[in-house]
Amino acid sequence: MKKYRFYIMTLIGAALVFSGCGNGSEKASSNGALGSSAAEKVYVAPGEQDDYYAFLSGGYSGNITVYGLPSGRMFKEIPVFSQFPTSGYGYSEETKPMLNTSFGFVPWDDAHHPDISQTNGELDGRWIFINGNNTPRIARVDLSTFETAEIIEVPNSAGNHSSSFITENTEYVVAGTRFAVPVPQRDMPINEYKSNFKGALTFISVEPEHGALDIKFQLLMPGFNYDLSHPGRGDSHGWFFFTTYNTEEANSLLEVNASQNDKDFIAAINWKKIEEYVNNGGGTKMPANYAHNVYSEETHTGTTTMKKEVLTVDPTEVPGAVFFLPTPKSPHGCDVDPTGQYIIGNGKLSADLTVHSFDKMIAAIEGEKFDGEAYGIPILNFEDVLAGTVKSGGLGPLHTEFDAKGNAYTTFFISSEVVKWKLGTWEVIDRKPTFYSVGHLMIPGGNSRKPFGKYVVAMNKITKDRYLPTGPEMEHSAQIYDISGEKMELIYDFPTHGEPHYAAGCPAELLAPKSKKIYRLDDNKHAYGITNPSEARVERNGKEVHIYMSTIRSHFTPDNIEGIKVGDKVYFHITNHEQDFDVPHGFSIIGQNTSELLIMPGQTKTSIWEPKQVGVWPFYCTDFCSALHQEMQGYIRVSPPSSNLELSWSLGE
C-alpha cells in the first residue's frame, strides 16, 4: 500500500512538472495540449444530430456503411452487392434479382469507391454510386430511401477498380478495368497477354431524372492496368483522367515486373469528343452478355434483364480524344482539384507527388508536342504537362482530397500520415500521423467544385493496438481530423466496418429533409401485395402455395393457416400496413432456409419456405414493434403429402 502511494505521488508530481512546462511553452498551448478541445469538437450531445453524412465503402463486406461526422456514429449499413440477412436483401424473392450477373447469382462483391451525384460540379445528394470490384458491377443507391435501386454489370472488364466516379453533371458514371483481359474473352495462353489483352473503360450514362443506367460506350484501351480515375471539372469538364500501372504488360510477378518502368501514364480521355463520335454513329457493336438489375420502389421488386450487346470504341479511331501523360512510379490515386486545373498523380513507389496542369496539357496537345506513342495513342512530354512536384518527405502517396481554400491533403500509406500542401506553391504546410497505413481519405465534397473543408476522415488498413483487441481479426480504424485551421488536428478515432476504401460525404441538410419515412401503402403495386387485411388469403397452385399476409401492430393476418403439405413451396408475401415512421415488422418461420424479412411500412416482401416435416410450426415478428410484439405470432399446420385437408386461414377465431 505504501509503495502504491509513493508511485501515485510520483505520478502526480511528474504531471505537475510536465503541465508546468507545457504552460510555459507556446507550442503546447497552441496545439490544444491534451485534446480537451478535441472532445468538444466531436461530441454530439444525446438528441443532437451530426453535421455531415459520411458514406464509407465496405470493401469486402460488399456494402456501404453510413456514418455521422464529427461523431463517428454508424447509422446504417446499406446492402448493395452482398446478401444481408438483417433485412433479407438478396434472400427475399424481390431482392434476389439484384445480385444476378452473367455468372449467375453472385451474392458478394468488393465495394470500393462511392461517389455522390453532382449538378454543376456540386453535390446534389440524389444518388450515390459504388463499384463492385470482383464481378464488375456498378450500383446506384437512392439517397431518399438509402436502398440499392439499380445494379448494372460491366462486360469486358475485370477488377472494376478505377470506378465509380461521376462527371460533374452526373452525365456518366465511369467504370475502368484494373485487369487487362482478352476482349472478347477467349481461350488463349496467358503469356500472350502483351499487345493482345485490352483495358476497357466504360462510360455508363445516367438518365438525368430517374438515374437509370445504360452503357453508352466502352473505350478499348491498351492492355495496361487502370487503377483509379477522376473527372475533370470546371474548365476540364469533358475530360476524364485514369492512372495506369503495369504499362510493362507483365502477366506474372507484377510486384516486380510491373515496377520496372520509371514512368507509367495518366490517360486523359476527352469523353465529350467520344460521345459526339458515337452519337454520330461511331463505334462497333460487340456481342456481350451482362445483367441489368433494377429495383422498383412501386412494386418493391427487382427485375433482371440480360443485355446482349455493347458499343465499343477503338481510341485510335477518334483522333484527339485520348492522350497519355507520363507519371512517375506506378501512380495510384488520380485526383482533380476543385478548379479542374490540376491533375494529381500519386506515384505509390515514390516520395513525391506529380501534379499535371490541364492548361499545359491542352497547350501541348494543340502544339502537337508528342513524345512518341503507345499503341497509336500520343504520349505527351512529361515536362510540358508538369505543373509542379510536391516534395513531401513522406513515402507511398496514395490519394488526395481538397478543401475550399486551395489546399490539398494527401495520404501516405508507407509513412502512415496525411500531408497538407498548397496548390500552386506545392509547399508542405502540415503533416499528421495516421494509425496505421492509411489508404483513402475523404473530405465531404472533397472531389467536387465545392468542398466542405471542415473535417478529413482518414481510412486505415491496419488497426493493431487502436482498440481493445478482438482476436486476430479486427475492424479497420479511421481517424477524423479537424482541418478548419492552418494545422490539422486529430480529434477522433473510430472503427469502421469491412474495409472502407474510399468514402463520400455531404452536409446533413442535403439529405436529411428528403429522407423517406415510410412507403405509401396506396402506391404499393407489388404483384402479391394487399392494401387491406380483408384481402388476406391463401391460394394453391399445384405445389406452390401463395400466402397473402398483412401485418399491423401487433398481429399477422391471417395467423392460423392449415392445409399446407410436406413438399409444398410456400410463398409468404407480407405487406406491412403500418404508415408510421420507424415501425417495421419482421417475419421469420422455423426452418426458413433463407433469412428473415424486415418489412418497412407500406412495403411487401416475400420469403419462400419449403416445409420438410409434418407438424404445427410457428412464425413470428422479429422486430420489437410494440408492447405486444411478443404476441405477434402465428401457426402454420403442415400435413403429409397425401392429406386432403382443404386450405384454410383465419385471424382471431
Add this chain to the structure above:
Amino acid sequence: MKKAGLLMILGSLLLMGLFVFPLWNIELGAPQYPEPLGINIYINGLKGQSEFDIQNIDGLNHYIGMKTLPKPEDMWEFTVFPLVIGSMVFLGALFGLLGYLNKISFHWFIGWFVLMSILGVLGMYDFNAWMIDYGTNLDPKAIMKLQNPDGTPMSYKPPLLGHQKMLNFDAYSYPRLGAYLMFVGMCMTLAASYLGWKFKKSTKTKKVLSPA
C-alpha cells in the same frame, strides 16, 4: 349605422373561415413520438395533422379499447354544423345589410350574437360529451385495461382546453385558426351592436333636440 352594418357583415363573413381552417386541434406527444400525432377538428370532419395521423392514433387506441375516430358519416354533427354555420353567416350578413340600409335596428345584431353564443356553447358541450364517450366508453375486451389508483377504470378523454398527461402521452387541446377567426368575427358583431346602439342614441338625441 352604415359603419355598424358593414362591421356586422364582415364579422359574420369571418365565420366562413371555419369551412377552410380547423376549429380545434388535439396533439398527442410521447417519447417515441417526438413529432407528435395530431387531429385537426373541422366542422365537417377530422383530419390528421400529418397525413397518416388518424390511422396511427387509431392504431395506438386499439390497445386501450377506444373506438376508431369518427368519419364524417359516423356523426350527425359533421353534417349539421356546416349547415348551422352557413345559416348564421347568411343571417349575419343579411342583418348587416339591412342595418346598413337602416331597415333594422342594432337589436337584431345583438340577437344574432346571443344566438351564435348559445350555439357555440352548445357546440362545445356536444364536443365535450363526445370526448367523454370516446374516452370512457371502452371495449371490454381491450388489450390494456388500466385503472386509476382508486380502482375506477382510467379515462382517456382528452382535455377540452389545455394540457393533460395520459399514460405515456402528453395531450394538448387548443383552438386553431378557424376558431380564432370565429372569435374575431363575433367580437366584430358585438362592436357592430355597440356602434348601432350609439347611432340610435345619437339619433334619439337629435329627435329630442329638434322640436326646440
